[in-house]
Amino acid sequence: MCSLSECCKELGAPIPNKPLIFLKPTTTYITEGQDIRFPPNCKEMLYEIEFGVVIGKRGFNISRSEADSYIGGYCVTLDMTSKDHWLDANKNGHPWALAKAFDTSTPIGRFIEKSKVSDPTNVQLWLNLNGKQRQYENTGDMIFPVDYLLEYVTQYMSVEEGDLIITGTPPGFDTVHKGDVIEAGFKNIDSIKFHVSKN
Ligand SMILES: O=C([O-])CC(=O)C(=O)O
Numbered sequence: 001m002c003s004l005s006e007c008c009k010e011l012g013a014p015i016p017n018k019p020l021i022f023l024k025p026t027t028t029y030i031t032e033g034q035d036i037r038f039p040p041n042c043k044e045m046l047y048e049i050e051f052g053v054v055i056g057k058r059g060f061n062i063s064r065s066e067a068d069s070y071i072g073g074y075c076v077t078l079d080m081t082s083k084d085h086w087l088d089a090n091k092n093g094h095p096w097a098l099a100k101a102f103d104t105s106t107p108i109g110r111f112i113e114k115s116k117v118s119d120p121t122n123v124q125l126w127l128n129l130n131g132k133q134r135q136y137e138n139t140g141d142m143i144f145p146v147d148y149l150l151e152y153v154t155q156y157m158s159v160e161e162g163d164l165i166i167t168g169t170p171p172g173f174d175t176v177h178k179g180d181v182i183e184a185g186f187k188n189i190d191s192i193k194f195h196v197s198k199n
């Protein structure tokens with residue numbers, strides 16, 4: 001979901017009044033050492049660094065004030081998006097499944113202990129493409145903070161231990177090419193490195 005206000009400015013889009021929710025199955029996850037692969041009919045793929053929140057226990061109808069007790073930890077996450085399928089879905093009012101949930105579309109880092117993130121509302125996200133900085137934004141700039149997102153989404157669906165909630169990308173997201181290298185992280189906390197497959 002686009003939950004960083006600068007991102008909306010960049011797109012010329014109005015700031016949304018509610019979060020936009022979509023699902024990515026766990027079959028989309030890859031870890032370091034595995035390559036990001038273009039799905040069929042995708043000529044342009046987008047990178048997005050996201051603040052990943054790992055759920056610590058099952059919950060439904062979680063209130064904002066209780067939200068922190070449901071957080072088990074954090075995870076540096078990329079939300080890779082097939083722009084071709086995304087544009088096609090938006091044009092036709094169709095779901096984003098092929099745009100967001102193709103295999104390898106969710107590169108994830110290590111589990112980060114909750115205690116390693118002293119203030120989740122002040123984490124510096126960064127992403128470098130081929131060594132050049134492309135995204136750099138603080139979680140303090142999110143339109144919908146993590147506790148609000150948990151309250152919002154669990155009105156509709158339960159969360160379970162190990163679920164990963166990704167919270168929207170900052171400005172600077174753009175296309176990758178085959179052979180590119182993406183490095184991304186939470187400043188002074190953890191970082192990840194992934195290659196886009198050459199073929
Ligand atoms: O791709 C989108 O339109 C929404 C999204 O995932 C984000 O903002 O992180």
Ligand SMILES: [Mg+2]
Pocket residue numbers: 001048050079168169
């Ligand atoms: Mg995203």
